[in-house]
Amino acid sequence: MGERFKCILESIIFLKEPAKDYVIVITGDLVENAIDPSNYLEARMYIRKLESAGFTVLVVPGNHDYGTASKSSKKFVSLFKEKILENSNVQYPKLDIIDNIAFIGIDSMAEEIHWYNRLFAEGQIGTNQLDRLSKVLTLKEVKNSKYIVVYMHHHPFDPLPFHELKDSKELGNVLMENGNIDALLYGHNHLGKKRHGKWGIKRCYDAGSTTRKRNTAGYHRVIDLSKEPIFDYDADFHGNY
Numbered sequence: 073m074g075e076r077f078k079c080i081l082e083s084i085i086f087l088k089e090p091a092k093d094y095v096i097v098i099t100g101d102l103v104e105n106a107i108d109p110s111n112y113l114e115a116r117m118y119i120r121k122l123e124s125a126g127f128t129v130l131v132v133p134g135n136h137d138y139g140t141a142s143k144s145s146k147k148f149v150s151l152f153k154e155k156i157l158e159n160s161n162v163q164y165p166k167l168d169i170i171d172n173i174a175f176i177g178i179d180s181m182a183e184e185i186h187w188y189n190r191l192f193a194e195g196q197i198g199t200n201q202l203d204r205l206s207k208v209l210t211l212k213e214v215k216n217s218k219y220i221v222v223y224m225h226h227h228p229f230d231p232l233p234f235h236e237l238k239d240s241k242e243l244g245n246v247l248m249e250n251g252n253i254d255a256l257l258y259g260h261n262h263l264g265k266k267r268h269g270k271w272g273i274k275r276c277y278d279a280g281s282t283t284r285k286r287n288t289a290g291y292h293r294v295i296d297l298s299k300e301p302i303f304d305y306d307a308d309f310h311g312n313y
Contacts, residue, residue: 073104073283074114080282081118091126095170099259099279100134100225102156106148107140112155128170131156132177134225134260135184135193144185165205174217176208178224180237195226196238202246209250219297222247223257229270235261244271254297268301275301
């Protein structure tokens with residue numbers, strides 16, 4: 073998967089110019105197993121290559137980034153911030169205003185790092201972070217932004233049992249009550265599907281798996297917020313950047 077990731081990054085750097093015109097959003101699971109420290113180092117190396125080429129890279133953690141697929145630990149929270157984000161003081165939700173677009177990153181692993189979270193990896197944001205999200209959405213600089221993009225790891229809505237974010241309903245209430253969200257980005261299930269229109273949000277994208285882990289969907293998209301989204305489920309499934 074590391075070799076695939078390397079090839080993808082080389083393609084992005086070669087094809088997408090100028091780099092300053094793009095924001096790359098990674099919705100978690102940069103590593104397969106956080107217990108092996110070399111995985112963090114490899115992921116950070118690749119992110120640094122993108123940043124050196126001029127791209128803005130935004131990252132939120134996935135379940136693998138805080139341990140393994142089914143077992144996470146609090147100790148990896150600080151390690152992820154230190155090794156991947158290179159900023160130990162990052163707090164979620166994380167707000168970045170880029171070219172009048174408000175990007176808001178959510179840690180959907182925040183309440184999924186306890187001893188009893190073993191069998192399923194649905195994700196849970198938690199009351200404290202949802203309260204902070206509500207406040208961020210009311211900030212003047214967010215309200216005055218041309219577009220608002222929210223990104224996270226776990227699926228906020230999925231019909232399959234044990235696949236949906238545990239506090240999905242609470243997140244939906246916060247987003248619908250406090251902000252006119254233009255796009256919601258997430259990953260985790262590797263399906264590459266779209267759920268446009270959910271919670272009144274025009275663009276809702278599952279990123280799929282960049283490295284096509286276990287031959288799962290590897291869809292990637294360039295999102296132009298100034299254009300109307302396509303509302304069918306298959307039109308953008310071509311792996312284009």
